[in-house]
Amino acid sequence: MEKRKARNNPEMEGPREAESAIEGLAFISKGFKNWKDGTEGFRRHEKSLCHIDAVQVMLVLPQTVPDVGEALSQAHAKEKALNRRMFVRILENMKFWGRQGLPLRGHDDAESNFMQLLPLQKLHTPELRAWLERRVDKYCSPEIQNEILQLMSHSILRNVAKSIHAAEVFSVMADECADVSNKEQLALCFRWVDQELEAHEDFVGLCQIDNISADTIVAAIRDCMLRLNLQVNRCQGQCYDGASNMAGHRSGVTKQLGDEEPRALFVHCYGHSVNLAMCDTIKTTVLTRDSLDVTSELIKSATFSSIIGQGQQSILDNYLVLQELWDEVLAGSVDPDVRARVIGVKAQMETFNFFFGISLARLVLAHGDNLSVSLQSSTMSAAEAQKIARLTVDTITKMRTENSFSMFWEATVAKRHQFDVSEPQLPRKRKRPQRYEGGDEPAYHPSSPEGHYRQLYYEVLDSAKSSIQTRFNQKGFAIYTQMENLLLKSAKGVDATDEFKAVTELYGEDLDSNLLLTQLSLLQTQLTSDDDVTFKSVLKFLRGYSTSQRQLLSEVVKLVRLILVSPATNAMSVRSFSAMRRIKTYLHSTMGQSRLNSVMLLHTHKDRTDALSVVELGNAFVDVTGSDHRRSIFGTFTDADLAA
Template structure:
């Protein structure tokens, strides 16, 4: 081997014959057609031996591990021509030959220069390896994008490997890759590394966009995951130069406690890791818990102490939910009736038998009505739908209780059925469920609207005012008369008692003031009119109290600077002075004053009536401008971005909780926090995951370890 320079594959040589076998010996010789099938074969004419040229060269240069060396094809030579074909195949599939090919790769027969041959062969093998790695990365991207688990209890049955095998049906080279004993790049550790590369790539883009857009708001919420660990969700809201709103999930953080100090440190640490400056924070949106909204030591107060322009707003979704809860708690008739509806939900949905009976009765009696909806006290937007399902299926439900009572033997269940049945026969229950539906359909509609991520806090306030106006319009005699007539019209169709006056009771003496005689309602209609108006007053006042937030007053000044100037109201200068003082160097006083005059003229030219101007109209007007025209109103754009950057609700965090339940199920409860974060980022940022440059991901993965560049090269 000392003088080995080129492969020797003689064709016209007279190959000597050897004897094989003892009882019936037969003569066999080397067959030159083997050169075509196995291009690596090297024949030694003097010794009548066959070698593997690729392995010989690799061994000479020390490129093969000793424990993998196949001596019969490298040093001693091979001459068992009887079993040659099977032995050649076995050597070609051996780890020794594969390693030599990885280092030197196949030899083109027409090439005789050893350096050129090995370089070309190695490049071919790298190209093959790159193709397999890209397939692996694409499979991982698909699974995490869909929120599907990669691994399984048995690794061979995992989604990841089964998906690779599915691709192998059309590309057998993948199946061959999976048969390798090492360097398959499919292990759990490799998966984690690939997930990290992809997730960090998305996070870097998100952080870059936030820094480029400047102002942002912080949105934080907390939940408990499947493994009973406290997870803090952090979302950043920012507005780009086109006035498009973005809400970006940037990570989960497992915390030992949810006290204000811990959560504040988590938020600040996340901003530091993303290289985002707190000085650009202009808003905070959390729920109303004391650890978040505490006036002295809450998270909002801690952040505001570091950046005074980071205004806190109580999430409108939570605020509206609390306002509705306050209304129900303060109205006894509504509280009792909704408790009955909740009890009905439990009786039906917690019993498959009763649920089946309900479906059968519904098909027979009211096939066109909507199904029965569960009343969930913690959901924001399902109360009205649940009450409506009770009204639409009133007769069906009454028949259900009669049927279930006869076939139920459990005393406790029978007593609960009797209680619900009795309640549904009373006029009070029908009255309150109908009234509750009329009120809650407005609040549920408002809640659904507030959850849109591109909705600002300012727009949320305006929509709330519109809903309150609609509720206030119901507080009229005409509205009550119409409601009362429709309710009495149902009494002929339903098994419900007529309205009656309660027994007159004299007030205890300790509560009496003066000597005037006690007053009592003279008719049933007057009694229920009082309850009708009381419920409407309660919901309007509760919503107003919850939405009257100090932080909104600053945004009101921001709005009024633009709206009043367009309407021609000179008092906008007072709002302008407040805004310039509060936001400081965010706005330039001289430029803003001159731009307001020009912008007012532009807005009025596009409006039929300047009194109807709104923030949404101004946003649309500016976003339709060309970038060059927008530069003329740079300070106006800044004003609009400061208005839009504050969210109406923290609904994106709530949606992230839903994604967390899909990703971290009870079967995946033991995954590490780092892997969970990477999976969540790739799953929640679906569009960014789809747009990932797989070649760039592959290059980052390969460059992370020195040995990988030798296997894959450059993508």
């Protein structure tokens, strides 16, 4: 201490030290004036004790103390640590609200869910009470909430984009729907295949569009790809609904993207296809169409709505209950319109024609529903979906036998006796229309009610079979069939020259034809060549290989990826709309697009939301450009702030 005082006080030093100290003051407080001998003065100052001390301080201080404020005051360091702990609580709350898809804001900021949850936590954290009583720097405003949500959602989006980039190819899925504020939203999803040959479908956001024209939707898809840095030439599949703006052959979305990338094959969502096939089946036959029309009128009644509320949704399972309720309704005083509707429904339910119609419709629609549910898996590929559809068609075909009809007829007639339903009757004979007249063959008229309903039974089954085959016979699926046949025929040692030529011509440089031919023959030696070789068995065999071992069959793996990357349905987009309706409700119809997208990503990708690091989010919040004030308040977040 005495030595340092001597360095700063010329009177306590010797003649040379005093002269050096006086010159040092010129560079510290008095100012330097002898510019004539300035160079010599600078050199002497570099050797002075005060300059050496200053250099040592500047070199040592940044290594030992990260912040000047902390070096000057330990209280400031403690305040920063407290601020970090409180802000971690805010980040954890935001993470919870976003993951659960819950609204943060209320009628005003004080009544918001976010601000009401924090006071509950202050009971266990006294420091949080003082934080919330601050007038400034609470970091709880709606603007800060939006910024935090955006940081979290961008982190998830970067994670998703990284996964898609790691995959060699991807498919795009899109669908549009109006939200509660009547704004058109376009849901965008991508399907990709990871290194373990597992398919994934990821929602990447909602895009608010002015209209649903093909040009607008294509522009939104391209903008999304640009933001995620995805190249169009890596898009190998498209999956939309069958509307003209999406699947139009002249200017639809699939046509415009297909012109830019011919390998982006279009698959009409199989979920929509099943729905349309069942609608075609019901509308084609008069019996089922009329029965379902009566059912529609029945469902509109308040009586059936009360039964649905009890968890019993089947008309056939509640036939007696409904018949008794109609009598009770008619016995009371009801509105004339309701009375007329009840009388009509009651009369129809007493006829065998209606009873047989809904029983047959239930039989066919059950298979359609089972097919639809099976297709909604995110891991389901278009090629595998076709096989499931063929299984359903085969099942319906086996039902078209005399034995199957006899069993169905006997069960229906037996149930008729349990209900107040009339006996089956033949319809009156009608003359065949003039346009069908020709030849000497007389018009066919069934000789018994069973024969009449047998004809209707076969007609409905034929219509269902034909409708499913027609809806699933898509142009873009032909190449997937050829790719799968190439793989399976080669594994069995069967000639697949035509399939090999078609696949290699389409994908060009994506597949090395010579190397693929060699690896297909190698695959044959590795697999057991018998009739049990299926795509699933080949896939299981490849998944059993390690990543390095798959290099031996690299082109075969590419072929498998191209088969897997095509989605079977666009169910992921539809699920995102369900999430949108839970998040943007009538009470929160003014939610901004940025906040809606952020919460949608957090709510949809729950696993990725759980994996978000609060420490990294805190540092990202502090490191925003021009945020020196935030750094002075929080400093740097560490894992110690989580344990506090």
